[in-house]
Amino acid sequence: MSIPPSDSAPLFCYRHPDRETMLRCARCERPICAECAVLTPTGYRCKECVRGQQKAFETALWHDYPVALFLAMGLSLGGSFIAGALGFFTIFIAPIVGVFISEAVRWAVGKRRSQALYRLAAVGAAVGALPLLGFHLIGVIAALSGGGGLGGLWGLLWMGLYAFLVTSTTFYRLSGIQIR
Ligand SMILES: [Zn+2]
Ligand SMILES: [Zn+2]
Incomplete structure (x- = not known):
């Protein structure tokens, strides 16, 4: 061990007086x-x-929460149509949409912050991706029950990937600025 010897008295945890530290x-x-x-x-x-x-970091006001939720939802929904049209390129588009959402939310709430706000923006991003994801899911189920092929499965896969990437990018990009 490379801990230098100390001539001061041993320390004890202030919450656990029986534990030396x-x-x-x-x-x-x-x-x-x-x-x-x-x-x-x-x-x-x-x-x-x-x-x-x-606590000192949490500066968000009550009206920042609906703004973050609905802005993220709307932008994510718009992005899902772009991603839906691009298929494979969703992999590149989704993180860009996530970055765009996080920047837009940060701007809309005047750079105020709180963990709950970031979580809500991520929820909004996830919810915004749901309509098109549901649409693809229904398409796949309809094709399966109609004896059709699994051609729609790729669309469903890309939309699922979009939902995941856009949600995680939005959350980590927003909350990342808090860790310094
Ligand atoms: Zn302390
Ligand atoms: Zn302790």
Whole structure:
């Protein structure tokens, strides 16, 4: 082990006084045990400091939520028609649509933020992809029950891929800016 010897008294977790530890919260400097420590980009923090910081980050107002939801829904629906017409190229189009949605949402809510807001935008993106996905699904089921081939299956596959990619891109692109 390469931990330098310390001449200070052993530390004990401030929440678990029976646990000896070598960690300190990088913000409030209280000693914390492994269970209480949360690894952040700026070092270990106690759970209280992490929670306090998250609150400070949440600046979204109540009317930002419907804006994020419906904007993401509408743009995702529009994008699904483009993707639906392009087949295989959905793989490239869907992430671009996701980036576009996240930028549009960020702009529409005046760059205010909260985790719930990002989740709601992702839900909107998913819901926006559903009508065309459902349409393709019905097409495949109709073809199958009518004794037809599986030709419509590709369209369904691309739409499913679109729904997944657009949702994940929207969420990770929006929430990514919060982790520093
Ligand atoms: Zn702390
Ligand atoms: Zn602890």
